[in-house]
Amino acid sequence: MDMVNYGLIGCGMMGREHIQNINLLPQGRVSVVYDPVRDLAESAAVLAGEGGVSAPAMVADTLEDLLAFKDLDAVVIVSPNNIHVQQLRQIVQTRPLPILCEKPLYTAPADKAELDTLFKGYAHPVWVAMEYRYMPPVAALIEQAEQATGGISMLTIREHRFPFLPKIGDWNRFNENTGGTLVEKCCHFFDLMRVILKAEPQRIMASAGQNFNHVEERYDGRVPDIWDNGYVIVEFDGNRRAMLELCMFAEGSQYQEEISAVGPKGKIECLVPGPGRFWPAKLGPAPVPKLILSPRAPKGPIEMDIPVDPTLLDAGDHNGSTFYQHQRFNAVVRGQGGVEVTLSDGAKAVQMGLAAQQSAATGQVVTL
Numbered sequence: 250m251d252m253v254n255y256g257l258i259g260c261g262m263m264g265r266e267h268i269q270n271i272n273l274l275p276q277g278r279v280s281v282v283y284d285p286v287r288d289l290a291e292s293a294a295v296l297a298g299e300g301g302v303s304a305p306a307m308v309a310d311t312l313e314d315l316l317a318f319k320d321l322d323a324v325v326i327v328s329p330n331n332i333h334v335q336q337l338r339q340i341v342q343t344r345p346l347p348i349l350c351e352k353p354l355y356t357a358p359a360d361k362a363e364l365d366t367l368f369k370g371y372a373h374p375v376w377v378a379m380e381y382r383y384m385p386p387v388a389a390l391i392e393q394a395e396q397a398t399g400g401i402s403m404l405t406i407r408e409h410r411f412p413f414l415p416k417i418g419d420w421n422r423f424n425e426n427t428g429g430t431l432v433e434k435c436c437h438f439f440d441l442m443r444v445i446l447k448a449e450p451q452r453i454m455a456s457a458g459q460n461f462n463h464v465e466e467r468y469d470g471r472v473p474d475i476w477d478n479g480y481v482i483v484e485f486d487g488n489r490r491a492m493l494e495l496c497m498f499a500e501g502s503q504y505q506e507e508i509s510a511v512g513p514k515g516k517i518e519c520l521v522p523g524p525g526r527f528w529p530a531k532l533g534p535a536p537v538p539k540l541i542l543s544p545r546a547p548k549g550p551i552e553m554d555i556p557v558d559p560t561l562l563d564a565g566d567h568n569g570s571t572f573y574q575h576q577r578f579n580a581v582v583r584g585q586g587g588v589e590v591t592l593s594d595g596a597k598a599v600q601m602g603l604a605a606q607q608s609a610a611t612g613q614v615v616t617l
């Protein structure tokens with residue numbers, strides 16, 4: 250296959266980021282889009298036509314119509330979190346194709362068993378969009394962590410960022426739609442913990458809550474219930490532990506994610522800036538991602554810039570990672586390489602998030 254024709258389901262903020270990155274692929278084009286809001290779909294169809302090899306995408310009236318479209322080799326699900334499972338079901342039952350599904354894979358604990366049944370023996374690749382592992386500074390940390398630390402004992406991931414953005418329909422204001430902040434936002438970080446430690450979680454304990462954000466907002470008289478801060482401690486096999494610190498009222502920070510891993514030989518860290526479009530121009534250029542190696546002996550931290558290709562920075566909010574994810578998924582659809590972020594990875598990240606939500610709500614440690 251020389252060209253992969255994509256169908257895009259959901260044309261909101263992240264849908265546009267997917268289109269911009271597919272537009273950069275020599276062997277990819279968005280051929281058809283669907284969104285319940287026609288204007289969004291039409292605008293996304295025009296954006297799809299701005300890729301070098303593309304004409305504007307067709308606009309489907311329904312998901313059924315999108316799945317009936319002839320020039321379709323793969324679908325990308327970018328709808329709100331709580332809709333992913335029903336759309337996966339519809340795709341599998343009506344037009345089985347390769348799928349790239351946005352995170353979180355599911356939101357309700359009961360969905361897991363259905364997904365296991367649905368995808369048993371599925372003939373096409375399914376990839377879950379947890380792309381943070383491809384951010385260049387994170388990828389450098391993953392690659393060098395073993396050598397720098399001598400085997401990680403402690404891993405800390407800190408995200409200090411802006412509050413949840415407004416969404417059409419305000420779906421992200423309520424846990425019932427998102428799965429809860431520790432699922433919606435933090436599945437990325439639970440995935441990173443498993444990838445960086447190359448291990449499985451055993452026990453989770455968390456403290457989290459809603460201290461400031463969205464408390465003045467009202468939707469049909471309801472106050473949003475999404476948490477804006479928390480700590481999560483995860484115990485892994487081999488006497489290793491990881492911690493997540495999330496703060497969503499810290500957009501004044503220079504770096505958005507700070508990851509550190511420490512072992513008997515030393516420490517490795519990476520610093521990752523948030524979306525460049527939020528960096529005030531008056532402060533000069535946006536911060537550059539960094540990797541820092543701090544051996545125990547001889548002492549002397551070594552700091553390196555890990556810049557991201559400006560074209561990729563312009564194509565989204567995630568430090569180029571959406572492009573690297575699409576490059577790999579595109580190759581898999583064309584029969585080259587294998588799925589790197591599997592349904593199992595997607596499910597495990599959600600299970601960790603749900604366990605963290607439960608731990609914070611009950612004050613109990615949750616065993617996985």
Ligand SMILES: NC(=O)C1=CN([C@@H]2O[C@H](COP(=O)(O)OP(=O)(O)OC[C@H]3O[C@@H](n4cnc5c(N)ncnc54)[C@H](OP(=O)(O)O)[C@@H]3O)[C@@H](O)[C@H]2O)C=CC1
Nearest residue numbers: 259260261262263264285286327328330351352416417418
């Ligand atoms: N991997 C990552 O780094 C990121 C992933 N995401 C994920 O991407 C997904 C979309 O988030 P985001 O783009 O921020 O949200 P938006 O609200 O901006 O976009 C979601 C779009 O999906 C549309 N939609 C609603 N119902 C359906 C449906 N049944 N079928 C198709 N489209 C539908 C919405 O339209 P309307 O509501 O108007 O009907 C809206 O246009 C979420 O799963 C989110 O978690 C988001 C940001 C980053």
Ligand SMILES: O=C1CO[C@H](CO)[C@@H](O)[C@@H]1O
Nearest residue numbers: 413414433434437524566
């Ligand atoms: O998954 C996500 C990653 O980044 C987004 C911001 O750009 C988040 O809001 C979203 O929840």
